[in-house]
Amino acid sequence: xxxxxxxxxxxxxxxxxxxxxxxxxxxxxxxxxxxxxxxxxxxxxxxxxxxxxxxxxxxxxxxxxxxxxxxxxxxxxxxxxxxxxxxxxxxxxxxxxxxxxxxxxxxxxxxxxxxxxxxxxxxxxxxxxxxxxxxxxxxxxxxxxxxxxxxxxxxxxxxxxxxxxxxxxxxxxxxxxxxxxxxxxxxxxxxxxxxxxxxxxxxxxxxxxxxxxxxxxxxxxxxxxxxxxxxxxxxxxxxxxxxxxxxxxxxxxxxxxxxxxxxxxxxxxxxxxxxxxxxxxxxxxxxxxxxxxxxxxxxxxxxxxxxxxxxxxxxxxxxxxxxxxxxxxxxxxxxxxxxxxxxxxxxxxxxxxxxxxxxxxxxxxxxxxxxxxxxxxxxxxxxxxxxxxxxxxxxxxxxxxxxxxxxxxxxxxxxxxxxxxxxxxxxxxxxxxxxxxxxxxxxxxxxxxxxxxxxxxx
Amino acid sequence: xxxxxxxxxxxxxxxxxxxxxxxxxxxxxxxxxxxxxxxxxxxxxxxxxxxxxxxxxxxxxxxxxxxxxxxxxxxxxxxxxxxxxxxxxxxxxxxxxxxxxxxxxxxxxxxxxxxxxxxxxxxxxxxxxxxxxxxxxxxxxxxxxxxxxxxxxxxxxxxxxxxxxxxxxxxxxxxxxxxxxxxxxxxxxxxxxxxxxxxxxxxxxxxxxxxxxxxxxxxxxxxxxxxxxxxxxxxxxxxxxxxxxxxxxxxxxxxxxxxxxxxxxxxxxxxxxxxxxxxxxxxxxxxxxxxxxxxxxxxxxxxxxxxxxxxxxxxxxxxxxxxxxxxxxxxxxxxxxxxxxxxxxxxxxxxxxxxxxxxxxxxxxxxxxxxxxxxxxxxxxxxxxxxxxxxxxxxxxxxxxxxxxxxxxxxxxxxxxxxxxxxxxxxxxxxxxxxxxxxxxxxxxxxxxxxxxxxxxx
Numbered sequence: 033x034x035x036x037x038x039x040x041x042x043x044x045x046x047x048x049x050x051x052x053x054x055x056x057x058x059x060x061x062x063x064x065x066x067x068x069x070x071x072x073x074x075x076x077x078x079x080x081x082x083x084x085x086x087x088x089x090x091x092x093x094x095x096x097x098x099x100x101x102x103x104x105x106x107x108x109x110x111x112x113x114x115x116x117x118x119x120x121x122x123x124x125x126x127x128x129x130x131x132x133x134x135x136x137x138x139x140x141x142x143x144x145x146x147x148x149x150x151x152x153x154x155x156x157x158x159x160x161x162x163x164x165x166x167x168x169x170x171x172x173x174x175x176x177x178x179x180x181x182x183x184x185x186x187x188x189x190x191x192x193x194x195x196x197x198x199x200x201x202x203x204x205x206x207x208x209x210x211x212x213x214x215x216x217x218x219x220x221x222x223x224x225x226x227x228x229x230x231x232x233x234x235x236x237x238x239x240x241x242x243x244x245x246x247x248x249x250x251x252x253x254x255x256x257x258x259x260x261x262x263x264x265x266x267x268x269x270x271x272x273x274x275x276x277x278x279x280x281x282x283x284x285x286x287x288x289x290x291x292x293x294x295x296x297x298x299x300x301x302x303x304x305x306x307x308x309x310x311x312x313x314x315x316x317x318x319x320x321x322x323x324x325x326x327x328x329x330x331x332x333x334x335x336x337x338x339x340x341x342x343x344x345x346x347x348x349x350x351x352x353x354x355x356x357x358x359x360x361x362x363x364x365x366x367x368x369x370x371x372x373x374x375x376x377x378x379x380x381x382x383x384x385x386x387x388x389x390x391x392x393x394x395x396x397x398x399x400x401x402x403x404x405x406x407x408x409x410x411x412x413x414x415x416x417x418x419x420x421x422x423x424x425x426x427x428x429x430x431x432x433x434x435x436x437x438x439x440x441x442x443x444x445x446x447x448x449x450x451x452x453x454x455x456x457x458x459x460x461x462x463x464x465x466x467x468x469x470x471x472x473x474x475x476x477x478x479x480x481x482x483x484x485x486x487x488x489x490x
Numbered sequence: 491x492x493x494x495x496x497x498x499x500x501x502x503x504x505x506x507x508x509x510x511x512x513x514x515x516x517x518x519x520x521x522x523x524x525x526x527x528x529x530x531x532x533x534x535x536x537x538x539x540x541x542x543x544x545x546x547x548x549x550x551x552x553x554x555x556x557x558x559x560x561x562x563x564x565x566x567x568x569x570x571x572x573x574x575x576x577x578x579x580x581x582x583x584x585x586x587x588x589x590x591x592x593x594x595x596x597x598x599x600x601x602x603x604x605x606x607x608x609x610x611x612x613x614x615x616x617x618x619x620x621x622x623x624x625x626x627x628x629x630x631x632x633x634x635x636x637x638x639x640x641x642x643x644x645x646x647x648x649x650x651x652x653x654x655x656x657x658x659x660x661x662x663x664x665x666x667x668x669x670x671x672x673x674x675x676x677x678x679x680x681x682x683x684x685x686x687x688x689x690x691x692x693x694x695x696x697x698x699x700x701x702x703x704x705x706x707x708x709x710x711x712x713x714x715x716x717x718x719x720x721x722x723x724x725x726x727x728x729x730x731x732x733x734x735x736x737x738x739x740x741x742x743x744x745x746x747x748x749x750x751x752x753x754x755x756x757x758x759x760x761x762x763x764x765x766x767x768x769x770x771x772x773x774x775x776x777x778x779x780x781x782x783x784x785x786x787x788x789x790x791x792x793x794x795x796x797x798x799x800x801x802x803x804x805x806x807x808x809x810x811x812x813x814x815x816x817x818x819x820x821x822x823x824x825x826x827x828x829x830x831x832x833x834x835x836x837x838x839x840x841x842x843x844x845x846x847x848x849x850x851x852x853x854x855x856x857x858x859x860x861x862x863x864x865x866x867x868x869x870x871x872x873x874x875x876x877x878x879x880x881x882x883x884x885x886x887x888x889x890x891x892x893x894x895x896x897x898x899x900x901x902x903x904x905x906x907x908x909x910x911x912x913x914x915x916x917x918x919x920x921x922x923x924x925x926x927x928x929x930x931x932x933x934x935x936x937x938x939x940x941x942x943x944x945x946x947x948x
Contacts (some may be wrong), residue, residue, distance in 0.1 A: 065710055134722075134834035136729060158729070178673045188672055190681070191649060210895030214646055214862045216635045216905045218914050218943065219925050223648070223681035227674055244729040264592075271594055271702040272615070273768055275733065307567045310731055313775025314768060321769055372670035376592035404672045429835035438670030447674045456676050462664045467677050469931050473924075485676065 036096065040118070042095045043086040049077040049124075060101055060111070060119040066365040066413045066421060067109035067450055072099065072119040079124045081205060088234065088479075089203030091118055097482050100230040102172025103145060103162075106366055108449025110176060110229050114483045122171055125236060128152050137194060137211065139239045139297030144170025149240070161186040161277075164445070167430040169203045173237045176447040177227030179387045182268065184403025186243065188445065190226045197237035198225050201475040209217060211239055224470070229447055230481040232474040246277070246309025250319050251343035252336045254326045255301040256289045259283060260282040260379035262302040266402040267375045269306070278307040280350050281400035281407070283386055289397055290349045293356035298349055299333050304402065307343070328385050350399070354410055357397045361412035369428045370452075371435035372406035381434060385409050386429050392423055405432040408443030432458065448485045456485065494554065494662035494804025496531050501544040507535040507582075518559055518569070524823040524871045525567035530557065530577040537582045538797040539655060539663060542927050546692065546937075547661030549576055553781060558611075558688040561603060562632025565826055566907025568634060568687050572941045580629055582695060587611050588690025595652060595669065597697045607698070614701040619644040619735075624904070628654050629693045634905040635685030642728065643735040644701060646903065648684045655695035656683050660770040661682025663831070669697055682928070687905050688930040688939040690746045704735070708777050710794045710800035712784045713759040717741055718837035719787040720760040724860040727764070732776045736765040738808050739858035739865070741844055747855055748807045752813035755789050756807055759873045762860065763808045765801075808857070812868055815855045827886045828910075829893035830864035830902030839892060843867050846888050850881055855945055864902030890916065906943045914943065 035261030040050045051057075052074045073096075091098045097117030104111050113119050125141035128149060132138065133156035140149055147167045162173060164180040172178075174196070179188030188194070190342045195209030208221035213267045225233055256262040259281070266279045281304055282290075288300045298301045302328075308318045319336060326334055337346045356365070373381045382400060389396040389409060400407035409431065414420045432442045441450075441457035457464060467486060471478070482488055498508045509515075510532045520527030531554075536542045549556045555575030559586060562569050571577055583599035586607060590596065591614035598607055605625045607618045620631060620639035630636075632654070637646030645652070653667030666679035672824055683691055692820040714720040717739070724737045739762055740748075746758045761786075777794060784792055795801045816824070831839045847854040847867060858865035867889065890900045890913045900906075900913035910930045915922060929936070940946055 082890055104714060114494070132834065133729075134725060135832040136725070136835050137832070156874050177678075179672055179674075181609075183672060187645070187649065188674075190678065191645065206924070208921060210830075210917070211832045211900045212638055212863055212893075213833065214641060214830060214864060215899035216637075216828075217899045217901045217910070218685075218906065218918050218921060219690075219928055220635075220648065220678075220681050220685055221924060222920055223678050227676075232677075244731045246731045267592060267594065270593075273702045273704045275768070275772070310733070310768075311775035311779055313778075314733070315771030317769035317771025317775075320716065335920075372668075372672060374590070374593040374595070374669045376590065405670055406672060408840040435670075441668040441670040441673035441675045442669060443675045444672050445674050448676060452675070459668070460666070460676050463666060463676060463679055465685060465707070466664070466679060466931075472676055473927050473931060 033235055037091060040074060040076055040087060043090060043348050044076055044078060050451045051421060060121065063104060063109055063111050064366065065107050065109065067112055067369045069115050070116065070262035072113040073116050075119045076120055077121045077487045078126050079318065081199065082233055084120065084199045085203040086116065087120060088201060090106040091479050092201050092203065092477055095477055095478060098479050099478050100175065100234045102143060102169030103167065105168045106176055106449065107374060107446045108451040110447065110449040110484055114450065115296065120234065120254065122169065129237065131156060133158060135211065136242050137239055138242055139237065140170050142235050143169050144262050145169055146173065146250050149361065151246055151458060153242050153306055157245055159245045160240060161243055162189055162192060167267060170238055170240065174235055174238055175228065175230050176252050178369055179445045181401060182277045184279055189221055189372045192217050192241045193222060193226050193238055193240040195242060196225055196235055198233040198235055200233045201477065202478050206382060207420045209239065227447065229484050231471060232480065245471065248310040248312045248315040249307060249343065250315050250336055250338050251346045252306040252322060253303060253346050253445050254331045254333065255299045255303040256334040257330045259302045262304050265326050265331065268303055272321055272325065275308045275310045275314065276403060277309050277401045280305040282350060282353060283382060283398045285386065286353050286397040286399065287349060289354055289414055294352055298453050305347060305364055316341055330473040339464065353397045353399055357395065357410050357412060360395055364412035367411045367413055367424050368446065369409040369431050370443045370446040371431050371440055372404060373435050373438050373440035375405045378402060378405050382407055384434055385431055388427055389394055392427055394424065395425065406445060410439040450484060453485065453487055497548065498534055498545060500534060501548060502534055502536060502541050507717050509533050521562060521564060521567055521569050522824065523567065524563050524825045525570055528570055528574065530570050531574050533577045533579055534577045535582050539657065542578065542657045542694050543663055545659040546579060546657055546659060549663065550659050550935055553855050554937060556937050557939050558633065558692045560601060560627030561625065563624035563626045564904050564907065565632065566633055566819055566906045566909040568905065568907040568925065568942055570908065570910065578692060578759050580627065586717060587695065589614060591616060593669065594700050595697055596700055597695065598628050598704060599695050600693050601627050603627055604631065605818050611700050615703055617703045618698060619701055620650060628696055628698065632684050632693055633686065633697055637903045639736045639859060641656040641859060646685055647711055650699045651696055652699060653697035654680055654683055654693055656691040656693055657937065658691045659938050663728045667697065685905065687907065687942050687944050689929060691939065695897045698706050706770045706773040707765060707792055707801065708769040708773050709804045710764040710780060710792065711761060711804050712764065712789045712901055713757045713761040713791040714839055715788045715790065717760045717840050720762050721860055723784050723787040723789065727780055730779055730783065732779050733768045733772065734764060735767050736762040736863060737861045740808060740811060741840060741856045741858045742852055743844065744811050744855040744857065745807060745812040745838055747818065748810055751817045751935045752810055762803055811855045811857055815853065815868050815870060820858055822870035823873045825871055826904065827867040828904040829844060829888050829889050829898055829903045830862060831893050831896050831898035833863045835896040835898065836860060840865055842892055843889055846885055851884055852885065861900060908942060921945055
């Protein structure tokens with residue numbers, strides 16, 4: 033019999049780029065979280081849209097599952113080939129097609145990491161601001177509608193994607209969007225593929241917005257008597273028109289974990305890490321406005337840094353919070369919750385999360401993207417103890433129930449993947465039939481990243 | 491035989507709200523443009539989502555066309571009942587459900603005009619910034635993905651809509667989105683209904699973002715040696731991080747038309763009308779940065795105003811440009827082109843438009859939303875002269891061809907409606923089969939606003 037690998041070698045005639053070597057399969061069998069891995073049958077490394085189209089057309093005829101793979105940094109099992117088949121590793125679609133400073137935009141292939149685009153943009157004084165933490169690929173970031181610390185100012189991926197090249201399940205290539213900054217031409221297919229997690233099509237190229245790097249940037253760390261005061265201060269800053277580019281919350285216990293890990297003495301109180309950027313005069317005005325607003329909410333410590341090095345030092349606690357957690361729990365797997373709630377509900381949601389984590393005796397750090405009402409409870413899980421995983425999931429259940437009861441969402445930014453399918457059904461039960469119809473429309477044979485977003489019904 | 495009106499009175503039992511009176515039918519037969527009107531058979535004024543659902547379920551069973559109607563201010567014939575049937579006038583769904591300042595959001599019924607939401611938000615120091623000019627309804631603005639002068643800063647409607655209540659063709663009510671500011675939960679149906687122009691469902695309720703009203707605002711009028719210099723200055727201002735909230739271009743001939751109409755002596759040169767807002771210090775810094783950038787591009791007149799009254803006076807020429815055109819052409823119908831191009835292509839596109847309008851001997855004003863690469867050539871058309879309409883359409887054909895060849899779009903903000911169907915086919919021929927599939931999925935009997943966006947195929 034002809035093997036799948038041999039068939040694929042007809043389409044991608046390069047032994048090194050169609051691999052079933054164990055180490056390559058293993059390297060594409062898992063993500064960075066608690067989700068159980070599974071080996072694919074073969075990993076293909078296409079170098080062109082045509083190769084992606086050829087592989088998909090073949091897989092579609094033969095009913096072979098295909099899982100698109102970028103940097104493998106997503107957090108809900110998106111890249112795990114739960115039904116086996118082909119993993120399509122897009123990391124060699126790594127060409128920055130062009131950077132057009134006069135248009136404030138760039139076109140890149142899907143496998144370009146965000147750091148590479150930022151390096152190319154920086155030489156024109158421009159930046160691509162979406163910052164999910166990891167150095168993800170831009171195709172992967174679009175596929176999961178990634179966002180992160182700068183969303184409060186710039187929006188997430190859906191706001192940045194002007195145009196896409198997408199290969200559909202049958203190998204058809206379509207190009208939704210345009211190079212115009214705005215359009216009202218036809219149904220928003222571009223926005224539909226953003227966040228579709230590789231289940232409706234494979235993104236091969238993207239045209240993205242770029243932004244000026246602010247002339248001046250200030251970083252602030254401010255601590256507050258309680259989580260509510262910190263959150264209210266953040267919302268007041270945003271509402272006042274201060275040019276907030278980041279505003280992150282760490283709760284008191286998270287600061288304590290960082291102190292322990294880094295041997296620091298930061299005040300163990302709910303703290304905001306704030307950044308704003310603009311002209312020199314604008315930033316100076318924003319700093320005063322921020323300090324005043326923080327004062328209204330009883331801020332008892334307000335430090336700021338204007339120079340690059342000082343800013344990096346000031347953000348240290350935020351950046352090290354996940355490492356602080358990992359250091360407390362060597363050898364454990366990680367899980368991150370991801371609910372978002374309306375801004376006014378955030379204090380109660382964060383306090384509820386801390387109380388429930390404590391009640392369950394769980395080691396947890398809590399980090400909030402306060403401007404988006406989105407926060408993560410990062411947990412560690414003993415991979416050898418199924419009851420531990422069940423307990424962590426039960427905590428997440430509680431947080432999702434709390435968020436949905438207040439008009440929130442089960443996923444602010446990580447997406448559904450494998451881990452939140454039941455939550456999506458809770459949140460949008462009325463929409464599931466239409467989700468399924470969209471899936472059938474674009475992927476009638478169900479080959480594209482099966483088992484993600486929607487429960488498999490065969 | 492039972493008439494349609496009698497059947498609808500069973501569902502909406504109020505004689506005054508199910509009308510086939512000639513004046514009511516006439517009042518719902520046309521829009522504000524050159525598009526030929528057509529009388530509906532009946533106009534229904536629902537006051538609840540349940541009534542909308544009942545009317546749609548009935549119409550779907552009986553295969554009666556239904557055209558949703560807000561303020562009637564759209565510009566591509568969206569509200570014209572070209573196949574007769576029911577016009578669903580949503581203006582009595584006019585309740586502001588709630589304004590939640592601590593969440594920076596509000597929930598409104600679809601028939602609420604944007605002025606009413608702004609009045610309610612202003613008492614909390616907040617605003618709903620999307621400004622298409624007309625006092626459109628928020629449901630209509632979402633249905634057409636409206637934008638306008640403030641898009642450069644805040645984005646258009648798709649960026650503001652957090653959640654929707656939508657009634658589908660069969661009367662099913664769905665609620666895509668949530669009250670969280672961001673979400674990655676499931677396929678983006680919310681974004682799909684935004685801009686679907688009433689062809690996939692009828693929007694009955696919206697949850698929208700609100701923004702702080704900037705403490706200080708400055709308006710600037712700056713004139714330049716040529717359109718290219720004006721456009722480059724605008725892009726440089728945006729790229730520099732100045733908090734531009736509006737940046738509008740009028741070409742020299744448009745200023746001349748305003749001078750003639752208003753008896754003014756504005757410099758008859760390409761001019762930018764710029765507004766920026768923020769803290770007092772920020773605005774002062776932005777004003778200096780703006781002046782410096784304008785200077786690089788040879789700006790020969792730079793005026794600014796910081797007070798409300800002075801700002802209004804300064805924007806006078808921009809606000810009166812369409813009236814100036816109408817005054818030159820009494821009794822004529824209007825047409826507005828709507829292409830958008832990448833920012834670097836805007837000068838050439840505007841100059842091409844002026845040259846072609848002049849070559850055709852057409853009276854035209856040209857207004858650009860420079861930060862979006864979107865501009866309008868407003869034309870007047872003799873309704874009694876079919877050749878005049880053909881000539882105006884031929885001009886639009888030329889502009890669309892020019893824009894598409896440069897990666898642009900046929901519609902920056904007005905939508906497709908009746909007037910741009912052929913252009914949409916030119917721009918997104920590859921997507922039309924999927925648009926049709928989406929239409930069949932949500933409206934299998936084709937009752938919803940037939941003949942808009944997509945050519946009717948029966």
